[in-house]
Amino acid sequence: MTNLNQHWMQRDIAALWHPCTQMKDHEHLPVVPIKSGSGVWLEDFDGKRYLDAISSWWVNILGHANPRINARIKAQLDALEHVILSGCSHRPVIELSERLGALAPAGLGHCFYADSGSAAVEIALKMSYHYWQNRGRPEKKRFLTITNGYHGETLGALSVGDVSFFTHTYRSLLLDVIKVPAPDCFALPREQWVSHAAARFAEMEVALARHADELAAVIVEPLIQCAGGMRMYPPEYLRWLREACDRYNVQLILDEIAVGFGRTGTLFACQQAEVRPDYLCLSKALTGGYLPLSVVLTTDEVYDAFYDDYASLRAFLHSHSYTGNPLACAAALATLDILEEDDVLAANRDRAARMARAAAPLASHPLVGDVRQTGMVVAIEMVRDRDSLEPFDFRERKGLEVFRHALSRGALLRPLGNVIYWMPPYVISDSEIDFLAEVTGEGLERVADSL
Template identity: 60%
Template sequence: MNNRTIVERDLAVLWHPCSQMKDHERNMPMIPIKSGQGVWLEDFEGKRYLDAISSWWVNLFGHSNPTINEALKAQLDTLEHVILGGFTHQAALELAEKLVEITPPGLDKCFYADNGSSAIEIALKMSFHYWRNLGQIGKTKFITLENSYHGETLGALAVGNVALYKETYGPLLMEVITVPGPDCYYREPDESWEAYSIRRFADMDRALAEHADQACAVIVEPLVQCAGNMRMYHPVYLKLLREACDKYGVHLIADEVAVGFGRTGTLFACEQADISPDFMCLSKGLTGGYLPLSAVLTGNRIYQAFYDDYQNLTGFLHSHSYTGNALGCRAALATIGIFQTEDVLGKNRTLAAAMAKALERFRDHPNVGEIRQTGMIAAIELVKDKQTREAYPWQQRRGLRVYRHALAQGVLLRPLGNVIYFMPPYVITEQEIALMVETAWQGIQLAVQD
C-alpha cells in the first residue's frame, strides 16, 4: 500500500469536511496517514508530520497514548454500548461523577451527546425549555458575540457569527442578537487587554438591559474565539458577563468545547474569571482525541424545572443513539485520570513559556500584525501592512502557502485564513516546539513574497 493508491481510492468515494474537494487535486494534496505516535503522524511511505494542531484541537496526550489505549481495551471486553434511556452503566456514571467534581461549582448534572455542536444544541434547547417550563414564554432569543463560532448544526450555526460558515445557510437559521465582541486585536496601541475587555463590555450590558425579557441566554467561547481566527480577550469580560446575566435574569452558556481541558492554562477557561456558567459544553479534548463524545453540565436549579410528573409534559425529551457511549466515556475517564495523576497544567506552563519565547522573533516581522497567546494556544496574524494592519485579500490564500510549505517540512499546520496558529498536544517537547515555530517562520517568509 502506498500514498498514491490511498489518495486515488479516497477521492473516488470520500467527501471531506471543511474542504473544497477540487483543492485536493492540486492545491492541497491529500495526506494519507497510516499510524500515529505521540505528536507524530506517519504516512504510508514513512514520512512523518508533527501534529501542531492536535488533529483539529482534540488530541491532548498524543496519538496512541498507552494509558488511554489500555483503558479502551479493558472496556471493549466488558461493554461497548448500551441504550442510556432507562439503562445506565459504570463508565457513564463514573464520568458524570468526575465531571461534576472537576468543573466549576454549581454544575451538578451531566447530559451526554456525540459532539460539540450537539452539546450546543442541547444547551440552547435546555435554556429555552427552562424558561418555557417556568411560564416565561417570551424568552425565545439568544445573545451571541460577533466573530463567534459554536458549530455547524443549524442551532449552533445560528448563534455563531463567522460569515464563511453561516452566510450560505442564513434562510434556515433562527434570528439572534449579536453584540460587538471583546476581541483584543482591536485595542488601542497603549491599551491593555483588561482595559479593552472592560470597555467593550458596555455593548453587552446595553444588549442585556434592552433584551432581558426576550433573551434565554448569552453564549460565549471563554477567552479564545478559536474558529474566529484565534482571537482572544481578558477574563474580566467573563466576570462582568456573569454578574450581568444574574442581574438581568439571563442564562450564561460557556462553550468550552475547544478551550476546555487545559488549553488556556487552567483546566477550564471559566476558572480564570472564577465564575460558574449555567451551562458548560464540553467535547474535543474530553476523550483525549480518541472518540466522539460531548457533555453539557448544568445545575440543579435547571434540572428541577424539568423534574415533574410525566403527564405535565415538561421533560427534556432530547436524545442521541450513542448517548453516553461506554467506550467514549472510558476514554474520557482515562484522559481525566492523566490530569489527576500528573502535573499536566504545570508542565503546560513550561511548554507555553517555550512557545512564547520561540514566537518572539515574529514580533518585528513587517507582515505580522499581532502575536497572541493564551496558555497552549498561540497565533500569528499575517497582514499586508504592519502599521495599518491592512489584511491581505482572502483570495490570495497566503495561509495556504504556509500550510503547503509546512507539510513539505513534516509539520501539520492548518491556518485559519491568514492566521497561523499552534495548538499542539501536551506531550510535545521544547525541541519539537522549536521545529514547529521554525517551520512556520520559513512558511511565512515564503507566503509574504509577492
C-alpha cells in the first residue's frame, strides 16, 4: 500500500462516519480510497482497479465518467446551477417531467421531485394520506406492505420496510403498518414462481378485505426486494395487486427506486405486469449515478384532489431545498437519451443472458442454496446446508469473507449478508462478467475452506 493510499485512509477515519457501517470494522478492514472511475472500473490512489459489480449502490447504470452525461452537466453548469422550484421553474426540470410522463405507464403525468429515494417514499406516503383527507375519508390512514421489504431509512419509509437489520432499533418510533408474507420465490424453480406467488397473494387479499376502510395505500418493490437480499417474485403478483387495490378502493405505491430504468429488463418493472400505480417512486439510476434526484409520478386524480383555493388548505406543503436541481435534471435527461439512442434495453437482454450462463455453474456449489435472476440482477445465496437451506448465522459474516477476497482480486462485490449479487453497470463486457463469476466462485471456495 502506498503512502498516498494510507494518507487518505487515515484522514477518512479521523473525519468521516460511513453509512451502513460499524466503524469499528475499519480497524481491520481498510476503507478503499477511490481516486477515479471509468466505465465499470474504479481506481484507488495506488492505481489498483476494482470492477464496480454493484453499480456503486445500484445507481451507476451507464458507467463512471460517461462522456455524454459529463458534457450535459458541464453545459448546464454554465447556464444555471440551481433555482428555487417553488414559484420558479427551468428548462431541464420541465423537459425531464415531460419525458418521464411519456415513458411511464399512461396516466402518470405529474412529477413531484425530491433528492433521495427515501424522500420520494415519504412524499408518496404523505400524498396518499393527504389525498384521502382531501377526499373526505380521514379514516383511511394506514399502510399495507409485504414482509422483507425496504423503502429507505427516514422514519416513514422505515415504517413500511421490514428488514429488521434497519428497523429494530427504531421500532417504537415507527408507524403501525400492516404486513403480509412476501411472495419471494427463494429456492424455487422458475416454473413454480407463479403458483407460489398466487398462494401468497391470498394473504394479501385477506388483509385488503379486512382493512380496506382504514387503508390509504399498499406499497411494494416490484419484482425484486433488493435490500432484503435480492429476493424475487413474478410480475403476476403486481397484476393481482393492482386489481385488488382497485376493488377495495386502496391506492398503490410502487417503489422502483432500485429497479427502475432497465434493471429488470423493461424500463420500469411495473411494465412487465402492464399495471399503473397511483404513485411511482424513482431515484438512483435516474441520473445515471451522477447526482441525487428522486421523483414521484402520480395521476390527474391525485393531483386534482389538492387543486383548490389557497384558503382551503388542501395544498401539498412538502418541500426540499434542492428540489428539481437543474444539474441533476440535466444528468437525468442525458441518461434517458443514452437509454433510448443506444437501445440499451435490447443490449441488456444479451448481457443478462451472458450473466445467466456465467452464474449457472455456481448453482451446484455445496454452499449455494439458490441462484436467481431478474434482468440485470443475479443473486447467489449462500447457505450452511444445501439440503435444508439452513442459513449461516449473520454473526459469522460469511459474506464479508467473499467481499475481502473480491477486493484482493479487483472487484467491488459487496454482499447483502449471505447473498452475493451482481448488479453491474450496463456497459459491462462479456469478459468482465466472466471475471465476476470467477471471483465469486473463488470467494465461495474461501468460505468453504473456512468451515
